[in-house]
Amino acid sequence: MINRNKRPSRKNTTQALKDVLGEILDQPKIRKGVSEFRAVHYWEKVMGKTVARVTKSVFFKNGILFVSLNSSVVRGELVMLKDKIIKNMNEAIGSQTIKDIVFK
Numbered sequence: 001m002i003n004r005n006k007r008p009s010r011k012n013t014t015q016a017l018k019d020v021l022g023e024i025l026d027q028p029k030i031r032k033g034v035s036e037f038r039a040v041h042y043w044e045k046v047m048g049k050t051v052a053r054v055t056k057s058v059f060f061k062n063g064i065l066f067v068s069l070n071s072s073v074v075r076g077e078l079v080m081l082k083d084k085i086i087k088n089m090n091e092a093i094g095s096q097t098i099k100d101i102v103f104k
Contacts, residue, residue: 035093035094035095035097036060036097038092038093038094038097039060039065039089039093039097039098040058040059040060040065042089042092042093043055043058043065043067043089045092046085046088046089046092047085051074051078054069054070054071054074055067055068055069055070056068056069056070060097060098063097063098063099063100064098064099064100064101064102065089065098065100065101065102066101066102066104067101067102067103067104068103068104069103069104075103075104078101078103079103082101082103085101086098086099086100086101089101
């Protein structure tokens with residue numbers, strides 16, 4: 001006869017939520033996803049409101065940040081500052097997530 005009232009055993013130790021979330025976020029796939037999310041969402045924070053106003057869209061794929069802009073003048077300026085922008089974005093993200101930026 002099967003005893004259906006028996007519960008599966010649980011850990012008797014407790015952990016702080018901060019520690020549990022840290023373990024979860026430290027998994028490679030999740031860490032990568034968080035970094036990719038940050039790459040897109042930190043654009044305005046790193047570049048400022050002026051550049052954000054002329055930005056149509058930002059998306060990230062395979063290490064490349066794609067930025068679509070309304071202003072060809074701003075696009076030209078950003079192309080010249082691309083290496084510095086990559087460095088600043090990666091510093092804000094906290095990892096070397098962005099390998100290149102394509103301005104459209």
